[in-house]
Amino acid sequence: MGMPELTSRRLRRLAAAIAACAALTLGLAAASTASSEVDVAIVSRAYQPQALTIEAGQTVTWTNRGFTPHTVTALGGEFDSGRLNVGESFKVTFSTPGTFAYKCEIHPSMRGTVTVLAPGAASSPGLLGPAQSVQVRLVKARGAHGQLTLVHVQAAHPAARVVLELRSPKASSWRIVARAHLNALGKATLSIGASVRGRLRVVVEGTGGLPLLISKTLTPSH
Numbered sequence: 001m002g003m004p005e006l007t008s009r010r011l012r013r014l015a016a017a018i019a020a021c022a023a024l025t026l027g028l029a030a031a032s033t034a035s036s037e038v039d040v041a042i043v044s045r046a047y048q049p050q051a052l053t054i055e056a057g058q059t060v061t062w063t064n065r066g067f068t069p070h071t072v073t074a075l076g077g078e079f080d081s082g083r084l085n086v087g088e089s090f091k092v093t094f095s096t097p098g099t100f101a102y103k104c105e106i107h108p109s110m111r112g113t114v115t116v117l118a119p120g121a122a123s124s125p126g127l128l129g130p131a132q133s134v135q136v137r138l139v140k141a142r143g144a145h146g147q148l149t150l151v152h153v154q155a156a157h158p159a160a161r162v163v164l165e166l167r168s169p170k171a172s173s174w175r176i177v178a179r180a181h182l183n184a185l186g187k188a189t190l191s192i193g194a195s196v197r198g199r200l201r202v203v204v205e206g207t208g209g210l211p212l213l214i215s216k217t218l219t220p221s222h
Contacts, residue, residue: 036057036058036059037058037059037060037061038052038054038058038059038060038061039060039061039063040052040060040061040062040063040112041062041063041065042062042063042064042065042066042070042072042084042104043065043066044066044067045066045104045107045109045110046110047062047072047110047111047112050111050112050113051112051113051115051159051160052112052113052114052115053114053115053117053157053158053159054094054114054115054116054117055116055117055118055119056094056095056096056097056116056117056118056119057093057094057095057119058093058094058116059091059092059093059094060091060092060094060114061089061090061091062081062084062089062090062091063087063088063089064084064085064086064087064088064089065086065087066086067086068086068106069083069084069085069086069106070084070104070106070107070110071083071084071104071105071106072084072090072092072102072104072112073102073103073104073105074100074101074102075101075102075103076100076101078100079092079100079102083106092114094114094116096116097116097117097118097184098115098116098184099113099114099115099116099158099159099183099184100113100114100115100116101113102114113159115158115159115184117158117184133155133213134153134154134155134202134204134213134214134215135153135154135155135215136151136152136153136154136200136202136215136216136218137151137152138150138151138152138200138218138220138221139152140194140221141191143191146193146194147193147194147195148191148192148193148194149191149192149193149194149196149220150189150190150191151164151178151189151190151191151192151200151202152187152188152189153180153182153187153188153189153190153202153204153215154186154187155182155186155204155213156186157182157186157204157205157213158182158183158184158185158186159181159182159183159184160181160182160204160205161179161180161181161204161205162179162180162181162182162188162190162202162203162204162205163176163178163179163202163203164176164177164178164179164180164190164192164200164201164202165177165200165201165202165203166192166196166198166199166200167198167199167200167201167217168197168198169197169198171198174201177192177196178190178191178192182204190202192220194220196220198219199217199218199219200217200218200219200220201214201215201216201217201218202214202215203215
């Protein structure tokens with residue numbers, strides 16, 4: 001009796017281990033499938049999120065959760081949902097890197113962008129820098145009206161708005177002195193007069209669920 005009971009116990013343990021492995025595999029597959037799809041809600045007269053960053057191969061699904069019909073129409077003609085009634089959805093799989101701006105044909109003030117990166121680009125330090133940091137480099141240059149300080153910015157937030165802030169020696173707060181947008185590679189260049197005194201920092205807005213980034217404080221050389 002001892003041997004059959006032992007064998008039965010081992011078989012039950014083996015079956016439980018196989019079931020656990022199967023569940024883990026299914027869970028990983030589900031997670032992989034979920035990560036390849038990104039949702040955008042159309043609420044009232046806005047796309048949420050308005051600016052989205054994904055990797056090539058991912059699918060974006062827009063769902064009308066408002067109270068009136070809308071469209072998702074690319075400004076460059078790459079895609080067009082046609083009329084989306086309440087509760088209806090529209091999907092696009094993006095295979096080509098780039099930034100795709102779109103709007104609602106019914107409500108032209110509704111605008112959005114999808115920035116598509118090459119696979120792995122968002123986590124590639126050589127292309128965009130660390131995903132949770134902003135890199136800033138100051139360079140002296142000569143402009144049409146005298147010397148300039150060029151502020152080169154690099155961050156993993158393509159198409160995000162960038163502001164350059166200055167804190168003068170006697171000031172107690174930061175003020176915005178220049179604005180720009182990161183390009184599809186997460187880069188931008190801002191400029192200020194070389195004679196400006198004080199400390200500088202760069203603030204990159206978060207898009208598509210990404211966090212706000214603030215650079216370390218820099219002091220231009222004179």
